[in-house]
Amino acid sequence: MSLTKFIEEKEVRNLIDNYVDKPKFDLCAEIKANPQTKSYALVGTAFDYLMRFHFEYKYSIIDNCHWVAHNSLVYLLIDNFKLGIEPVKPIAFLTEMNFKDIYNDSILDVKDLQEKLKEKNDYKGRQIFKVINLILNAEKEYSNFLKSGNLTDGVIKATIDLAKIDVIYRRKHYPNDLGEYKEGNIQDLKQLYKIIPDFSKKKDSNILLNPTFDKASQLVGGADCDIIIDETLLDIKTTKSLRFTRKYFRQLIGYAILADISVNIKKPKNLGIYYSRFAKQFVFNSDIVYETDEYEILKDEFKKKANKIYG
Structure with a gap:
């Protein structure tokens, strides 16, 4: 709840x-x-991310909490791959995260984890691998946006990815269309961004x-x-x-x-x-x-x- x-x-x-x-x-x-598709909830969550990006670019004093998408990854790891998380504190970026393998107590960075997922190579492992790659790409797009303020299709697609990944944590459901984008949703987010006061x-x-x-x-x-x-x-x-x-x-x-x-x-x-x-x-x-x-x-x-x- x-x-x-x-x-x-x-x-x-x-x-x-x-x-x-x-x-x-x-x-x-x-x-x-006006909405361009019927993906109302998806566009709403993606715009929440886009608003956060906008505020971070425009204003100087920002306290930015972690992304819910990071929680989704943690949930997948704990639920499907039996990994604990080190350190136990709010998660920032994957590039700053280490993972603890509870089976052998070794510390894994993201690249190590990706290699381990490749070795596992089952359905759940591939799901996690995809989520990691999409979050890493979103972090890159986010970082580029904060430097330039340039709203590209890549930034918008990243917010759509994050919105879909959020569902994993909030509803315990893995979306089957990760990495797919409707042109109407992209245009919708562009017009919502354009009118931010x-x-x-x-x-x-x-x-x-x-x-x-x-x-x-x-x-x-x-x-x-x-x-x-x-x-x-x-x-x-x-x-x-x-x-x-x-x-x-x-x-x-x-x-x-x-x-x-x-x-x-x-x-x-x-x-x-x-x-x-x-x-x-x-x-x-x-x-x-x-x-x-x-x-x-x-x-x-x-x-x-x-x-x-x-x-």
């Missing part, structure tokens, strides 16, 4: 709805980037990309938000509907509570959503959560229900 699933539990839905009033949605805009006038904005909420995330089986810009927490929605649903609202409230429980993440002053197809933000003050008379009761009940579900 994750925060997304946790907040859709009936008890949790009712808890949030009873304690926090949903703000009035006062945003009106025309769509600027300035999120901050300050070059030295403090930006967290895809941050987790340290131990607080474990309460709900995992939670990471999209972006925190200075004191504003934003979720990215690549949807063709300009709506602020109860589901979106509950998710933001969940993030707000986890940020309060977290040791490393400060309580945001604002919460909001960036509607990427409209190039618009809807932002509201977090006081509607933190300054309610019964907020401490809400937070306590939230933790209790998480402990009840996760034991």
Whole structure:
């Protein structure tokens, strides 16, 4: 389970709805980037990666957490190849990773692991080998983009690869179309990128990309938000509907509570959503959560229900 699933539990839905009033949605805009295919979820996740690349290129103060795609590789290794991971800390890039073979306690770098996978040469080994190669290529495209800011088809294809690889970790499912690309998805991502607005006038904005909420995330089986810009927490929605649903609202409230429980993440002053197809933000003050008379009761009940579900 994750925060997304946790907040859709009936008890949790009712808890949030009873304690926090949903703000009035006062945003009106025309769509600027119509979907080019029906690959809505795939394009949405790929754009999340593309937004991260954009922020890292444009702004100077960035705290960039690991990619979920790296977690997918770890999951494949542990589940299929019986490898432990050294060191045990958030994973950065494959070029910085070592792997520990729990059978003989030897330390493998990526090239060693690739050779071992070639020797194994079974279906699962080939799956892992392909994922490694696609992530390594994505890291190269990402690095080139940060140097030049040039959005190439290679960069876009890399974000599509990463989005597909994410599914392995999030849904425990191996996609059968890795390394394949629809032209419509490439064009869709290009137009979404083209309309990204300035999120901050300050070059030295403090930006967290895809941050987790340290131990607080474990309460709900995992939670990471999209972006925190200075004191504003934003979720990215690549949807063709300009709506602020109860589901979106509950998710933001969940993030707000986890940020309060977290040791490393400060309580945001604002919460909001960036509607990427409209190039618009809807932002509201977090006081509607933190300054309610019964907020401490809400937070306590939230933790209790998480402990009840996760034991």
